[in-house]
Every structure is written in C-alpha cells, then in structure tokens.
Amino acid sequence: MVAQWGVVIVAAGKGTRMGTAESKQYLALQDKPILVHTLELFQSLADTKAITLVVGEHDIDRCRNWVTQYGLDKVTAVVSGGAERQHSVHLGLKALPADIEWVMVHDGVRPLVTAEAVRRGCEAAVRAGASVLAVPVKDTIKQVNEAGVIVATPDRQSLWAIQTPQAFRRALLTHAHEEAEAEGFVGTDDAMVVERLGVPVVVAEGDYTNIKITTPEDLPYATFLLEMRKPL
Numbered sequence: 001m002v003a004q005w006g007v008v009i010v011a012a013g014k015g016t017r018m019g020t021a022e023s024k025q026y027l028a029l030q031d032k033p034i035l036v037h038t039l040e041l042f043q044s045l046a047d048t049k050a051i052t053l054v055v056g057e058h059d060i061d062r063c064r065n066w067v068t069q070y071g072l073d074k075v076t077a078v079v080s081g082g083a084e085r086q087h088s089v090h091l092g093l094k095a096l097p098a099d100i101e102w103v104m105v106h107d108g109v110r111p112l113v114t115a116e117a118v119r120r121g122c123e124a125a126v127r128a129g130a131s132v133l134a135v136p137v138k139d140t141i142k143q144v145n146e147a148g149v150i151v152a153t154p155d156r157q158s159l160w161a162i163q164t165p166q167a168f169r170r171a172l173l174t175h176a177h178e179e180a181e182a183e184g185f186v187g188t189d190d191a192m193v194v195e196r197l198g199v200p201v202v203v204a205e206g207d208y209t210n211i212k213i214t215t216p217e218d219l220p221y222a223t224f225l226l227e228m229r230k231p232l
C-alpha cells in the first residue's frame with residue numbers, strides 16, 4: 001500500500017436473503033460477530049488510517065460498544081446508513097477525516113478477505129486511480145428472460161465476479177457518488193458509479209474464498225474456511 005487509506009465498511013443492510021431475525025452481519029462466526037472479523041482485518045493493516053463504519057441507526061450503540069470491546073481504535077466514526085448500499089457508502093465517505101486521499105469500500109459481510117488481497121487492490125488503485133477485487137467466473141453464465149428462456153450466453157473469457165474492497169482516489173469516488181445522487185442513479189457496487197463517468201476501473205486479483213455472506217449455506221462454508229486458516 002502507499003500513503004494512508006480510509007476505509008468505509010458498509011453494514012447497514014437488512015440481510016433479507018439470509019432470512020434470520022438478526023441481520024447477518026451480527027451473526028456469530030466462530031467466536032465473534034461477522035462484522036467484527038471484518039473490522040479486525042482492516043484494523044490490523046499498517047496503512048489503514050481511519051475506518052468509518054456504516055450501520056442501521058438502531059445498531060449504532062452496540063457497534064460503538066464493540067469498537068471499545070475489541071480495541072478497534074482506527075474506527076473514527078460509526079454512522080447511520082441509507083436505503084440502498086450506495087447511499088450507505090456515500091454517507092460513510094462523508095464521515096471520513098478530511099485529510100484522507102485514498103479510500104477503500106468494503107462489505108461488512110465479507111469477513112474472509114485477506115491482507116494480501118487488500119494490498120493487491122490498493123496497489124492497482126494507486127497505479128490506475130480505481131480498482132476492484134475480482135475473480136474469473138467458473139460457470140457458464142446465461143442471460144435469461146422473464147419467461148425463463150435463455151436469450152444470450154456472454155463469452156466467459158470476459159466475465160469476472162466482482163468483490164470488495166473496491167479502492168479509489170477519494171476525490172474521484174466522492175465526485176462519482178455526487179453525480180450519481182444528482183442524477184438518481186443507483187448501482188450495486190462503487191465501480192458502477194465511477195464507470196458511468198467514463199473513468200477506467202481495473203480489476204485486481206481477488207480470492208474465491210472472499211465470499212459475501214448472503215444466504216444460509218454461506219455460514220457453514222465461512223466457518224470451514226476460517227478453520228482451514230488456523231495454524232496446525
């Protein structure tokens with residue numbers, strides 16, 4: 001990594017697809033909440049200067065308590081999120097300290113990201129201005145219409161599954177979010193708001209294990225992956 005990085009961790013989602021009463025970011029993975037695993041990774045990186053944590057408004061107090069309990073002293077702000085992920089990112093960006101020049105955005109529910117992958121993403125962003133972690137898709141992907149009929153099979157060679165963190169020069173990402181908000185555009189990741197300005201975003205090598213915990217079967221898989229990482 002170069003310079004010092006601000007990190008926006010978004011965790012204000014409802015976890016509808018997980019279907020649990022408690023939002024998925026607060027479920028336990030081994031000994032602690034999924035969100036705490038995620039925060040600890042970014043806390044541990046030497047070049048992380050500040051972390052903004054974005055959560056639901058009713059979860060702010062418990063998250064502030066965890067910041068103290070787990071010694072997450074790089075978390076400089078815990079703020080309330082918005083209706084869509086993109087709104088939550090924008091709110092988190094605004095809460096980063098003014099002197100931060102480079103920023104990563106990461107899903108609170110990707111607790112298995114590694115320091116090495118983060119480093120690859122940051123290096124790519126510094127070279128190109130904007131990067132996302134990604135892995136080539138393994139399956140054949142089909143585009144299917146509302147009647148369930150296949151209408152296209154895009155060339156797999158050009159298809160990548162996009163992950164986080166996504167890393168940007170802060171001024172670029174802020175401008176992109178302001179433009180998106182002004183024009184009512186809502187995308188599912190941060191690269192989309194930058195791409196639409198015609199600014200290139202490069203992919204950096206992600207890991208297939210950097211899963212986004214989304215549906216129930218992801219929980220035992222995440223537990224297994226964590227177990228595999230324990231030293232013998």
Ligand SMILES: Nc1ccn([C@@H]2O[C@H](COP(=O)(O)OP(=O)(O)OP(=O)(O)O)[C@@H](O)[C@H]2O)c(=O)n1
Binds near residue numbers: 089
């Ligand atoms: N309004 C929102 C929506 C999502 N997120 C965060 O964005 C990340 C990726 O979103 P996703 O996996 O889709 O989470 P949810 O929106 O919670 O899940 P679902 O779509 O199943 O409800 C998660 O860390 C989630 O908490 C957020 O901060 N604010």
Ligand SMILES: C[C@](O)(CO)[C@H](O)COP(=O)(O)O
Binds near residue numbers: 085164189
């Ligand atoms: C940002 C992201 O994790 C990249 O894969 C993803 O786009 C989030 O999408 P979701 O609709 O919030 O699951």
